[in-house]
Amino acid sequence: MGEDKNTPVLGKKIFFLHPSAFVQNEIVAELAQLEHEVYIARDEDKLAKVLRAYPDSIVFCNVDETLSSQKWEVWVRKIMGEEATRTVSIGVLSNANNDEVRRLYLNTLGVSCGFVSVKAEKNQLIKTLSEILKAAEAKGRRKYLRADTRNEALTTLNLSLDGRFINGDIQDISVVGLSCVFERDPELEKNSVVADVQLKLQSTLVKIAGIVFGSRTDVGGVKVYVIVFAPKTDPSVRAKIRAFIQKHLQAKMDVELGQKTSC
DSSP states (O other): OOHHHHSOSSOOOEEEESOOHHIIIIIHHHHHHTTOOEEEEOOHHHHHHHHHHOTTOEEEEETTSSSOHHHHHHHHHHHHHSTTTTTOEEEEEESSOOHHHHHIIIIISOOTTOEEETTSOHHHHHHHHHHHHHHTTTTTTOOSOOEEOTTOTTEEEEEEETTEEEEEEEEEEETTEEEEEESSOOOOOTTOEEEEEEEEETTEEEEEEEEEEEEEEOTTSOEEEEEEEOTTOOHHHHHHHHHHHHHHHHHHHHHHHTOOOOO
């Protein structure tokens, strides 16, 4: 297997175009918890433009929603036919298990990510989509999604050190750790335990423990600390961090898509 050479390093963006309320509220959130980079898109023309910048993306089209069947077919043909977007992978979601529609997308158009019935039980639907995404190498070689939160006022942390609380700004965060800066260097030692850390992730507050992995000096002489979260971190805390990351990434993509934030 030539996985090292051929598997994308960063993974692929996964768009759900015109998702039903069920897909948006249940399925997208669950896929985010599985470390997939998922987005909601509500304008097919704006998404087509964005896909030119991300031609390795995957798009799941909810063909029962918003557009007529003819317009869905035209849009899929356009994405698959244009040079700038022909490497985009497309899957189809539908409530109707219509053989004619299924043949159109699978046989005539030849979409690469399947025709999936949304009528399936929720866990089965997530399993089916997960298998499709695995086959499409959606995660690439990365294990965890990361949010870049530099210059954002509402992503902060404070930690208890020698009986005092020290405030810092989170630079980036994943479900396994974060990097941060402090106004005044607390001189944290490598491998030291920080047992009482409170993270403020926009409107979400979580408490977590971690280990100082090390530090580096960025441009301007700013010292950046890397903290790795304790292996026994509560699953509910990890779920909140993943939900924040998905919301953060969606907000940034909403700017590119020219749509109001989906979260």
